[in-house]
Amino acid sequence: MTEAVSPMRMSQYFLPTLKEDPSEAQIVSHRLMLRAGMIRQSSAGIYSWLPLGLKVLRKVEQIVREEQDAAGCQELLMPTIQPAELWQESGRYDDYGAEMLRIRDRHDRDMLYGPTNEELITEIVRAHIRSYKDLPKLLYHIQWKFRDEVRPRFGVMRGREFLMKDSYSFNLNHEGARAAYNRMFVAYLRTFARMGLKAIPMAADTGPIGGDLSHEFIILAETGESEVFCHRDLLEFDVLDEDVDHAADLQPVVDRWTSLYAATDEKHDEAEAAKLGDALVNARGIEVGHIFYFGTKYSKAMNAAVTGPDGEQVFPEMGSYGIGVSRLVGGLIEAFHDENGIIWPESVAPFGAAVIDLKVGDVDCDAVCDDLYAKLRAAGVDPLYEDRDERAGAKFADMDLIGVPWQIVVGPRGIKNGVVEFKNRASGEREEISAESALARLTG
């Protein structure tokens, strides 16, 4: 027996969906990720990503990457395991506490599974960047982190192991640092907008440095875990409308987004908010990004100086910029779902469309489906072919559950009339159109 290599056929694809809700999952994204066969818990706060989940994770990651690249940020990759010495240099080895997973290697050397990478990136810059002429630098990587949370919960939204994009900026002076900060600010707006999310930047604690250079990016979702308040107009802003030139001065864009009231419940100022009157929106949100300027904290502590124009030693002004990539997958589901399952925005959907063969084995149905599938594949739509020998109801339920944006339903009834059913997952709208028209809609 020869086995056809067609991984995107449901009959062969590893997609263990569940009809019932696993009892350990409390929030909707966790439940749906388990039910849709996206993840499998390994231990508390640690998950395997099954094929469907990984596809979405990769799509999210890719959008993040593209926007970082567009902002002039250069990708590199640092290890997950770091030596304790670096953290002893910065002083954080003792400060970090039990959240840091400490490991000892066979030589009895103290290591740790990185919860973040300021020390490591500073060490790299220290070693290779000696002159002010080599600055500025904006670097990032997308790597797994580990924080030994006391209480992991909400599935991938608050795991112990998580995938994070973290960028680090190195500039000669504060003005340069602000420019880097602004670039990341705008890149973040664009990143979340491309995923169909409403992300609102909110002022965050600036720590020991002070100033106005720290923002949390909160995406709005009815089931979000924190309460947020903001001016109504912020919901109308669309950064994708704007033609962003990262080389230009982005301060006006940042100003526009930060001029209106926006605060999480912790920083909520009743008096200030009351001035908004009817324009005040009370919503729920999920933090998916955090950008932060911290000056010379690490460059000084770790002696990462460059030689300035006058031969003096200059400590670079630094900032760091995080996006919780794996958390975003959960956040997206919190933002986009209904009682039947996930509703992926097309930009992050695991499949562009599903071809649903309602009567596998029927010569006509199979022929139409085979053809549609092949053409969609050729057109780069990345279709999923639902070719299992299941009842129609089971197929529909699974397709709705995993949230494929478009479904082409091919059944004997429609074929007789020369039509297929073209269904939009988000709206539920269905149309009877020819297979050719359906194809044209998805590829045109």
Place this chain on the structure above:
RNA sequence: CGGGGCGUAGCGCAGUCUGGUAGCGCAUCUGCUUUGGGAGCAGAGGGUCGGCGGUUCGAAUCCGUCCGCCCCGACCA
């Protein structure tokens, strides 16, 4: 880390109080019938009842201890 809860088949659960040789639904496998929104019938497989120790003629059930997971709080990308 404080408080609470739960560990019984892949998933959801009953059985535990009152000890007597493990059960239901879904899923899986076989057969027949069905076939446009999670089908029906018949049959089958699958469990060291979280681990260890104790009490007892006998432990899923009682006692002790350890582990795991979940929830609330404090904390966080």
